Amino acid sequence: DVKVTQSSRYLVKRTGEKVFLECVQDMDHENMFWYRQDPGLGLRLIYFSYDVKMKEKGDIPEGYSVSREKKERFSLILESASTNQTSMYLCASTRGGRRVSGANVLTFGAGSRLTVL
Amino acid sequence: ELKVEQNPLFLSMQEGKNYTIYCNYSTTSDRLYWYRQDPGKSLESLFVLLSNGAVKQEGRLMASLDTKARLSTLHITAAVHDLSATYFCAVGRRYNNDMRFGAGTRLTVKP
Numbered sequence: 382d383v384k385v386t387q388s389s390r391y392l393v394k395r396t397g398e399k400v401f402l403e404c405v406q407d408m409d410h411e412n413m414f415w416y417r418q419d420p421g422l423g424l425r426l427i428y429f430s431y432d433v434k435m436k437e438k439g440d441i442p443e444g445y446s447v448s449r450e451k452k453e454r455f456s457l458i459l460e461s462a463s464t465n466q467t468s469m470y471l472c473a474s475t476r477g478g479r480r481v482s483g484a485n486v487l488t489f490g491a492g493s494r495l496t497v498l
Numbered sequence: 499e500l501k502v503e504q505n506p507l508f509l510s511m512q513e514g515k516n517y518t519i520y521c522n523y524s525t526t527s528d529r530l531y532w533y534r535q536d537p538g539k540s541l542e543s544l545f546v547l548l549s550n551g552a553v554k555q556e557g558r559l560m561a562s563l564d565t566k567a568r569l570s571t572l573h574i575t576a577a578v579h580d581l582s583a584t585y586f587c588a589v590g591r592r593y594n595n596d597m598r599f600g601a602g603t604r605l606t607v608k609p
Contacts, residue, residue, distance in 0.1 A: 414596070414597070416599070421507065421601060422601055423502075423504070423586060423599045423600050423601035423602045424541075424586065424588075424599035425599075426596060426597070426598065426599075429596050437596070439596065440598075471540065471541070473541075485529070485590070486531065486543045486546060487531075487533075487541070487543070487588075487597065489540040489541045489542075490540060491539075491540050492540055
């Protein structure tokens with residue numbers, strides 16, 4: 382019954398490494414999101430995508446990029462990991478497209494906990 | 499810029515007591531959500547509120563929305579230990595699909 386799958390539950394990387402976090406959803410959702418979760422800060426939006434090859438910056442895009450080549454897959458890329466990117470990363474998806482109205486509840490993956498040494 | 503403020507950030511309650519969590523947001527929105535996160539788990543949707551005056555209830559939790567005050571509340575009635583979790587509110591900008599979250603309220607219900 383898993384609907385949003387994040388490829389890695391736990392990762393440990395070294396400073397400067399390139400990191401890929403993968404997310405796949407099987408609900409045919411148009412919208413996909415990447416958040417990072419830190420204690421006391423809640424969830425902060427990094428990037429989101431409302432269609433294949435489309436992306437928009439969230440509140441904290443610096444140091445991150447994303448890729449959406451297929452509707453079901455949304456990847457988060459850390460080009461050169463730094464220690465301040467140690468965090469829990471959450472992927473989510475929802476129906477809708479670029480402009481929506483009405484309820485569009487996010488379905489979250491289990492999260493990827495990244496530690497950068 | 500849409501900002502979401504939640505308070506309190508930490509809440510320790512005795513079983514059987516009532517309490518309210520508050521969620522204020524800064525700009526016009528047409529969607530307000532409440533999510534629950536258990537330790538080590540991901541977020542699960544509790545409520546979606548779409549209009550001024552909307553009220554949703556499930557079990558001991560009741561959520562309401564006042565769009566004029568840009569305020570939502572999550573009221574806990576006669577708390578039980580199973581309600582211990584972190585609760586997040588989230589706000590969607592009107593006509594857009596991105597969503598902003600509050601910092602979360604970590605609720606601990608003690609016997």
